[in-house]
Amino acid sequence: MTATNVLGGALDLCSVEPLTGWTRDGCCNTDAADNGRHVVCAEVTAEFLAFSAAQGNDLSTPRPEYGFPGLVPGDRWCLCAARWEEARVAGFAPEVVLAATHAKALETIALGHLQAYSTAS
Numbered sequence: 001m002t003a004t005n006v007l008g009g010a011l012d013l014c015s016v017e018p019l020t021g022w023t024r025d026g027c028c029n030t031d032a033a034d035n036g037r038h039v040v041c042a043e044v045t046a047e048f049l050a051f052s053a054a055q056g057n058d059l060s061t062p063r064p065e066y067g068f069p070g071l072v073p074g075d076r077w078c079l080c081a082a083r084w085e086e087a088r089v090a091g092f093a094p095e096v097v098l099a100a101t102h103a104k105a106l107e108t109i110a111l112g113h114l115q116a117y118s119t120a121s
Contacts (some may be wrong), residue, residue, distance in 0.1 A: 004103040012099040014041035015076035028078035037078040041100035051092035081108035
């Protein structure tokens with residue numbers, strides 16, 4: 001079964017460099033074990049990374065024991081829907097790739113908010 005994006009089409013690839021996704025397949029797929037709903041394909045910024053670290057989720061520091069290289073501004077990453085929404089409200093939300101953002105994001109975030117932060121690609 002093909003996953004659906006927020007636009008109703010097939011879910012596009014988010015990133016393979018670095019390799020992202022709850023299932024580490026490059027897509028923002030999700031399943032019942034994904035309590036954080038890592039479904040928003042975002043292009044992270046320095047401001048977002050600092051905001052996330054201040055909230056207790058340091059995405060910049062490499063964690064080789066988990067195969068995590070650490071993110072730098074410009075990387076695409078599957079973010080938790082609730083964290084992205086929290087960042088939006090606080091004024092730190094990064095841009096999103098709508099075609100690579102899973103439809104499950106709409107359970108937490110209004111489509112209009114995602115569209116307002118949409119990248120060109």
